[in-house]
Amino acid sequence: MSKFSLLVARDLRLALRQGGDAAMVIGFFVLTVILFPFGVGPEPQLLQRIAPGIIWVTALLAALLSLERLFQADYEDGSLEALVLLPLPLEAQVLAKCLAHWLVTGLPLTLVAPLLGLLLHLDLAGYPALVLGMALGTPILSLLGAIGAALSLGARRGGVLLSLMVLPLYIPVLIFGVAAVEAESAGLAARPHLLLLAALLLAALALVPFAAAGALRQAVE
Amino acid sequence: MSEPAFPIPADRAAAGFAGAGLACRRGERLIFSRLDFALKPGGALILVGPNGSGKSSLLRLMAGLTPAWRGRLSWDGADIAADREAHRARLHFIGHADAVKPALSVEESLRFWAGMRAGAGDEPRDSAAVLAQFGLETAARLPCRYLSAGQKRRLALARLIASPAPLWLLDEPLTGLDRDAAAQLLAAIAAHRRQGGSVALSTHAPLDLGDAAELSLAAFRPTRQEIGEAVEA
Numbered sequence: 001m002s003k004f005s006l007l008v009a010r011d012l013r014l015a016l017r018q019g020g021d022a023a024m025v026i027g028f029f030v031l032t033v034i035l036f037p038f039g040v041g042p043e044p045q046l047l048q049r050i051a052p053g054i055i056w057v058t059a060l061l062a063a064l065l066s067l068e069r070l071f072q073a074d075y076e077d078g079s080l081e082a083l084v085l086l087p088l089p090l091e092a093q094v095l096a097k098c099l100a101h102w103l104v105t106g107l108p109l110t111l112v113a114p115l116l117g118l119l120l121h122l123d124l125a126g127y128p129a130l131v132l133g134m135a136l137g138t139p140i141l142s143l144l145g146a147i148g149a150a151l152s153l154g155a156r157r158g159g160v161l162l163s164l165m166v167l168p169l170y171i172p173v174l175i176f177g178v179a180a181v182e183a184e185s186a187g188l189a190a191r192p193h194l195l196l197l198a199a200l201l202l203a204a205l206a207l208v209p210f211a212a213a214g215a216l217r218q219a220v221e
Numbered sequence: 222m223s224e225p226a227f228p229i230p231a232d233r234a235a236a237g238f239a240g241a242g243l244a245c246r247r248g249e250r251l252i253f254s255r256l257d258f259a260l261k262p263g264g265a266l267i268l269v270g271p272n273g274s275g276k277s278s279l280l281r282l283m284a285g286l287t288p289a290w291r292g293r294l295s296w297d298g299a300d301i302a303a304d305r306e307a308h309r310a311r312l313h314f315i316g317h318a319d320a321v322k323p324a325l326s327v328e329e330s331l332r333f334w335a336g337m338r339a340g341a342g343d344e345p346r347d348s349a350a351v352l353a354q355f356g357l358e359t360a361a362r363l364p365c366r367y368l369s370a371g372q373k374r375r376l377a378l379a380r381l382i383a384s385p386a387p388l389w390l391l392d393e394p395l396t397g398l399d400r401d402a403a404a405q406l407l408a409a410i411a412a413h414r415r416q417g418g419s420v421a422l423s424t425h426a427p428l429d430l431g432d433a434a435e436l437s438l439a440a441f442r443p444t445r446q447e448i449g450e451a452v453e454a
Contacts, residue, residue, distance in 0.1 A: 006336045010325075017324040078318020085284060086337050087310035221287050 003088045004096050011100035014073075021066050022104040029062040029109055033116045044121040051120035052130065052181035059109050059134065060141065060170050066105050067145035067166065068152075068159040070097060071216065075153050081220050090216060091209035094150075098142045098208070106138030122181075129180040129190035136197040137177045143204040144169045150215035172200060237261040238283070238388055238419060242292035244443070244451075245278045251451035252278050253441040254291065260419045262387070265410070265430045268423040270438030276423035277317070279438065280390045283421060284314040290451065310340065312388040317396075319377040323366035327357055327376055330365055335383035346383055355379045355405055371397045378402075382409055389413060391422035 015021055036054050040046060074080040083093055113134050114127055122130065148166035152158035180193035237260050244254035252275040260266050268276040281287045283294065285301065285308055294301045301308040321330060331348050352358050355375040360368065368376065374397045381389055389410070395403055410420055410430065422428075443451070 003337050003339075006333065010333050013329075014322060014324050073322075076318075077322065078316055078320040079322070081286065081314070081316055081318065082320045082334065083337075084286065085309050085312070085314050087306055087340075088337065089306070 003086075004092055007088075007093055007096040008100045008103075011097055012103060015100065015104040021069060022108065025062045025066045025105045026108050026112060028065055029058055029112060030116065032058045032061070033119065036120070048121040048123055051117060051122040052126065052178045052185075054120060055113055055116055055122075055130065056137075056174050056177045059113065059138065060167070060174060062109060063105055063138065063141040063145065064163055064166060066101070067142075067149050068162055070101055070146060070149040071153055071219075072149070072158070075219060080153075080216065084217060084220050090213040094146055094209045094212045094216070095205075098139070098146050101146075102139050102142040106134075106142055109138055110134040123185035125187075126181040126185045129184040129194065132190075132194055133177040133180045133197060136194060136201050137173045140173050140197070140201050140204050141170060143201075143208040146212040147208060147215065150212040150219065153216070153219040173197065176200070236297055237264065238294070238296055238421075240283070240289075240292060240294045243279070243282065243289050243294070244291040244447070245275055245282055245287065246290040246451050246454075247278060247287075249452050251290070251443040251448050253438055254443040254447050256292070256438075256441040258421075258436055260388075260421060262417040262419055263414045264419045265414060265433035266419075266421040267428060267430065267433050267435050268421065268438060269425075269435055274438035275441075276438055277392050280314070280392050280421065280423060281316075284312060284390050285309065286314070290454075310338075311386055312390060313338075313381050313384075313386045314390045314392075315377050315381065315394060316392045319373040321365045321368070321373045321376055324364060326362055326364055327352065327368070328361040330376060331379055331383050334380045338380075338384040338386070340385075348383065351379050351383045354382060354409065356401060371399055371402065374398055375402050375405075378406055378409070381413075387418050389418065389420040389422075391420065393423055393425070395424060395426050395428070 033054060036050075037047060040050070071080060074083060084090060086093070110131060113130055117127060117130060145162075145166050148162045148169075151165060152162045155161050176193045176196045180190040180197070183193060184190045239257075239259040241257050243256040243258075245252045256279070258266060268279060270276055278287065282289050285305060296308060296311070320334075325333070328348055331351060335346065335348070349358060349361065352361055355378060357372065357375055357379065360372060365373065365376070374394075378394060394406060398406065407428075407430070413420060
């Protein structure tokens with residue numbers, strides 16, 4: 001097994017054994033979306049109109065919930081020091097940790113989203129764009145979040161600081177994610193929006209490892 | 222500020238790990254300066270000094286975790302800054318924290334770190350034998366959350382022999398260890414040195430490593446002028 005997959009496997013194993021994080025993210029996502037019909041009333045037209053926005057905003061917040069732990073546990077128990085000192089480039093380790101994070105948060109969020117769409121009377125034409133958009137968008141959430149998680153290491157109340165740093169960066173993902181679903185429902189093509197999400201994902205894949213690795217080196221110095 | 226050149230004296234340049242003119246700054250505070258050391262293959266260096274004199278800082282600097290404020294480190298005469306990854310591949314650093322995950326078992330934990338450090342041609346070492354060397358063979362299947370502080374320390378030290386590396390940097394390795402474990406550590410260090418490995422460690426307890434050199438950090442307190450320069454820089 002390569003060192004990259006060894007690190008992914010270890011993070012997955014930790015996440016699944018401790019269980020809490022992944023289940024909490026999905027629980028938060030589902031419960032928060034369920035609150036909206038109670039809050040704004042059950043009229044199908046209204047819910048249908050706001051469904052893409054609700055699902056995407058809630059998914060952003062749910063992903064944010066789990067980010068604080070991305071490097072925090074390793075930082076506290078000294079593992080981060082040992083990871084930084086491995087012969088494997090830290091940039092590759094950042095990608096491995098993001099991949100593991102996405103597999104236990106972003107992927108389940110993507111799979112649950114259509115079910116919540118049913119609950120909110122989401123227009124039938126919007127489902128493919130919702131799932132594709134989430135599949136492209138949630139990895140960006142994990143990647144951008146890694147920068148925030150690395151920068152907030154060692155800070156008091158790091159979770160709040162992390163939200164303040166990362167949420168503004170999530171705005172483009174939100175815009176194109178929602179626009180893709182709404183375009184499909186309005187009979188337009190979702191393709192341009194999905195392509196823009198794909199471009200954002202590629203840019204994040206290329207740039208995030210360097211930024212996050214720099215922040216991690218700073219944190220263990 | 223221009224960095225002064227720190228030539229490694231010819232008698233040290235040949236083989237091993239050496240530092241010349243090292244100074245370490247944490248925040249605005251200069252901790253030590255003008256520090257030279259040489260660690261030959263098979264050699265051992267014991268760092269002594271009162272709390273806060275910079276033993277841990279020097280070990281972190283040797284590992285490359287913290288950059289040196291002044292001076293340079295070299296391995297076999299070549300500056301380590303030239304190839305950081307090669308330097309990381311040749312060292313084991315065991316700091317104050319044990320890097321032990323409560324949810325992983327003892328064996329999984331050891332396998333993970335050994336796998337992450339394994340070189341291309343390394344034979345994987347038998348983890349049961351490695352654990353037995355530190356008296357952890359009966360705890361192999363146990364999740365690490367059930368380990369005592371001393372057992373966690375033993376597990377951290379077992380990483381040293383789970384994958385080979387010529388340079389060991391140990392920060393207070395005896396903390397929390399009972400007499401048996403301390404003896405096992407000394408035996409591991411002796412075996413490591415017989416194979417040409419070198420070790421630098423900090424300690425407060427008297428430690429018998431035979432012909433180890435002692436480096437007293439108290440001798441490298443910065444001068445008033447250097448402290449001023451460190452604040453200004």
